Amino acid sequence: MARIGYARVSTLDQDLELQVTKLTAEGCSIIRSEKASGSKREGRAELATIIDFLRPNDELVVTRLDRLGRDTRDVLNVIHECEQRGAFFTVLDPHVSTRGEMGHLVLTVLGMVAQMERRFIKERQREGIERAKSKGIYQGGKRRVSRARVLELAAAKVPVSQIADKLSCSRMQVYRILGEPQG
Known part of the structure; x- marks a missing residue:
């Protein structure tokens, strides 16, 4: 049985250190990390590698559910794939695991909340951009690459x-x- 940690941040300028530290403290013997959007599962090679190598009684561990993904269906599919391999899934904050009877229900609700939060953020962002455009002050995003x-x-x-x-x-x-x- 192995505890395998997965850490993810959305952009190249964000830091993975805090997640890696927490996963290490939780006894994860393997930690895979990547800098990729959580809005969809495509393009996250490290997550795919973890799932491919899960064995019965292994455990996939993330610090928060939104680190696994922001789409409820993707999150539930990852959890289902873990179970198909005889492995477990655990979120550290709040602590929820598929080892427990209520784990699936709680993870489903948390997944829906993460997706809803993403929609709210996008809507607030869109409203702010529209307000700025109407005032003639919207310049668009700043170029990060020369x-x-x-x-x-x-x-x-x-x-x-x-x-x-x-x-x-x-x-x-x-x-x-x-x-x-x-x-």
Whole structure:
């Protein structure tokens, strides 16, 4: 039986240290982490690796349910896949586990709350943007990656993956910039 921790943050500039520390203190012998959005399951290779290697009586542990995902169906599917492999799932805050009788019910409700919270955040954000646009003060999001630097590196025949590494961004951001109209 292994306790396997999963830590996730949504953006490259966020820190995983607190989650990793908590998972280590809980006795997780293996901890996989990634920086990826929790809005959908696609693109989260570390989570997929954990699920692929779960064995009977192993336990997947996360610090909070929203670290596993923000979509109720995705969260419940991950829990179901753990169970199909004979493994358990545990959330540390609040402490809920599929080892207990009430665990499934509580996790379902928590998953729905996480999804609802995500919808509220998006709605408040959209309302704020609309207000700012109506006042003529909305500028859009700030660029985090220098467009000029991406183009300079690309012109020097630096591969996209190396550009992304040098600028601490995703390859997709590099591709987006390279795909923008020049001029």
